[in-house]
Amino acid sequence: MTRLLAALGKTTLGTLAALGRIAIFTGQTFGHLLRPPFYPREFATALLQIGYFSLPVVGLTALFTGGALALQIYSGGARFSAEAVVPQIVAIGMVRELGPVLVGLMIAARVTSSIAAEIATMKVTEQIDALVTLSTDPMKYLTLPRVLAATLVMPVLVAVGNVIGIMGGWLVATQRLGFNPTGYLRNTVDFLELHDIGSSLAKGAVFGFLAALMGCYYGMASERGAMGVGRATKGAVVAAAVLILAANFLLTEAFFSA
Amino acid sequence: MITITGLTRSFGTKQVLRGVDLHVPKGQSMVVIGGSGTGKSVLIKCILGLVTPDGGTITVDGQDVTRVPRDAFLARFGMLFQGGALFDSLPVWQNVAFRLLRGSLRRPRPEARAIAIEKLRRVGLGPETADLYPAELSGGMQKRVGLARAIAAEPQIIFFDEPTTGLDPIMAGVINDLIREIVTEMGATAITITHDMSSVRAIADRVAMLHNGKIRWTGPASQLDSCGDPYVAQFIHGSPDGPIETLR
Ligand SMILES: Nc1ncnc2c1ncn2[C@@H]1O[C@H](COP(=O)(O)OP(=O)(O)OP(=O)(O)O)[C@@H](O)[C@H]1O
Ligand SMILES: [Mg+2]
Numbered sequence: 001m002t003r004l005l006a007a008l009g010k011t012t013l014g015t016l017a018a019l020g021r022i023a024i025f026t027g028q029t030f031g032h033l034l035r036p037p038f039y040p041r042e043f044a045t046a047l048l049q050i051g052y053f054s055l056p057v058v059g060l061t062a063l064f065t066g067g068a069l070a071l072q073i074y075s076g077g078a079r080f081s082a083e084a085v086v087p088q089i090v091a092i093g094m095v096r097e098l099g100p101v102l103v104g105l106m107i108a109a110r111v112t113s114s115i116a117a118e119i120a121t122m123k124v125t126e127q128i129d130a131l132v133t134l135s136t137d138p139m140k141y142l143t144l145p146r147v148l149a150a151t152l153v154m155p156v157l158v159a160v161g162n163v164i165g166i167m168g169g170w171l172v173a174t175q176r177l178g179f180n181p182t183g184y185l186r187n188t189v190d191f192l193e194l195h196d197i198g199s200s201l202a203k204g205a206v207f208g209f210l211a212a213l214m215g216c217y218y219g220m221a222s223e224r225g226a227m228g229v230g231r232a233t234k235g236a237v238v239a240a241a242v243l244i245l246a247a248n249f250l251l252t253e254a255f256f257s258a
Numbered sequence: 259m260i261t262i263t264g265l266t267r268s269f270g271t272k273q274v275l276r277g278v279d280l281h282v283p284k285g286q287s288m289v290v291i292g293g294s295g296t297g298k299s300v301l302i303k304c305i306l307g308l309v310t311p312d313g314g315t316i317t318v319d320g321q322d323v324t325r326v327p328r329d330a331f332l333a334r335f336g337m338l339f340q341g342g343a344l345f346d347s348l349p350v351w352q353n354v355a356f357r358l359l360r361g362s363l364r365r366p367r368p369e370a371r372a373i374a375i376e377k378l379r380r381v382g383l384g385p386e387t388a389d390l391y392p393a394e395l396s397g398g399m400q401k402r403v404g405l406a407r408a409i410a411a412e413p414q415i416i417f418f419d420e421p422t423t424g425l426d427p428i429m430a431g432v433i434n435d436l437i438r439e440i441v442t443e444m445g446a447t448a449i450t451i452t453h454d455m456s457s458v459r460a461i462a463d464r465v466a467m468l469h470n471g472k473i474r475w476t477g478p479a480s481q482l483d484s485c486g487d488p489y490v491a492q493f494i495h496g497s498p499d500g501p502i503e504t505l506r
Contacts, residue, residue, distance in 0.1 A: 133306055
């Protein structure tokens with residue numbers, strides 16, 4: 001029993017220590033924001049990698065989710081003869097919650113893992129050390145462009161995801177559930193408020209920040225060898241996913257509990 | 259001029275450096291020899307600040323390396339890593355010209371590329387390698403690209419961590435000559451780590467042997483054979499019998 005408790009306590013302390021290190025890491029990243037030199041090339045590459053190349057997976061995720069959502073709301077709504085609310089609920093469900101969260105989780109899977117694996121490999125093959133000897137700050141050259149790009153590009157991805165998700169719902173509703181195509185869209189547009197959209201994009205920015213930051217942090221903290229890279233990648237994805245979900249709860253609380 | 263006094267460093271419970279004292283005069287070529295795992299790589303990483311020492315001091319031109327502005331300090335150094343440490347996301351020429359493409363030494367891209375191709379030529383690589391990626395090169399070629407990168411910005415102080423391992427004897431000779439040339443012609447200060455005794459003789463003004471966390475012997479290269487130290491003698495003859503333990 002005490003052994004179990006001790007293990008639990010050790011994990012808790014370890015997590016707290018990691019949180020402290022992550023906070024310091026975040027501070028260092030921001031510290032580089034305004035101090036030159038800047039690396040526009042790295043930033044552009046990061047935008048392309050994180051934003052543009054994530055579009056297919058974001059689109060597919062949103063499309064299927066929007067479709068499934070329409071089906072569920074229709075059959076659930078039928079229980080109290082409220083089938084007509086499909087457009088409104090799909091819109092609000094997608095924009096407020098599912099859009100940002102699913103895109104965030106897909107980015108954690110796709111971007112956090114690749115950032116962590118790349119930086120961890122650079123670390124174990126001494127490329128990070130080589131950067132330092134070439135008078136280049138790894139935080140500035142590797143971390144900042146990725147974190148900045150993810151933070152800026154994620155709202156765009158979330159917006160795209162929202163639109164495609166709503167289109168998924170629209171497709172299913174008009175093809176299978178007999179909704180009027182223009183009426184469905186009008187209901188969606190009329191129902192959504194600016195606040196919904198703004199909160200959605202803000203969530204996106206926060207999730208993008210967390211996803212890239214975790215990739216960079218775990219990559220930089222990687223231990224030696226292939227096992228170190230594997231562990232860094234796993235840790236980064238898990239941390240990013242958990243932090244995204246936790247942040248989602250806090251942000252929802254902040255935006256909508258009034 | 260590099261002066262190291264009482265340098266210590268442990269990893270976990272393992273004491274790797276136990277008080278290293280070493281002096282490298284300006285414009286000289288120092289070769290560090292010693293068994294595998296004795297901490298030679300750690301020693302030069304300490305000088306560059308890549309590994310933080312537990313104790314002791316390191317000064318370069320009289321200035322404590324922990325107290326100098328990092329950027330200006332590192333701008334004077336070049337380093338060839340034991341594993342090459344090439345950036346595999348960049349083509350070969352951008353690896354070589356890395357310093358020349360950004361930061362204080364920045365030049366126009368065509369000029370940087372021309373310098374990179376010239377440095378590649380000096381390490382025996384043709385211009386056709388310039389646009390390849392490091393993963394497309396053999397181990398020895400990667401090593402030479404790393405060497406070209408280390409010398410690209412013409413640093414005043416250069417560290418070579420096993421520059422000739424993995425090279426054929428002819429290419430090893432070319433690289434030895436190149437290092438010698440850099441020291442004599444450019445007046446650079448060099449520390450080279452090597453296991454290759456023909457390299458030692460070709461490159462070294464002075465030799466230091468690291469053993470058991472300390473400098474066991476140091477002196478001019480000409481005295482290497484007649485120094486009378488049994489450890490050094492065993493090492494340079496590659497004999498299994500002697501004071502250095504070989505676990506089997
Ligand atoms: N980052 C590190 N973490 C843990 N141990 C390390 C680390 N770096 C070096 N060591 C240990 O320090 C010792 C010396 O390593 P170093 O790489 O300096 O050896 P070396 O003399 O360069 O050997 P070789 O000739 O084989 O390259 C080794 O036993 C190694 O296990
Ligand atoms: Mg070594």
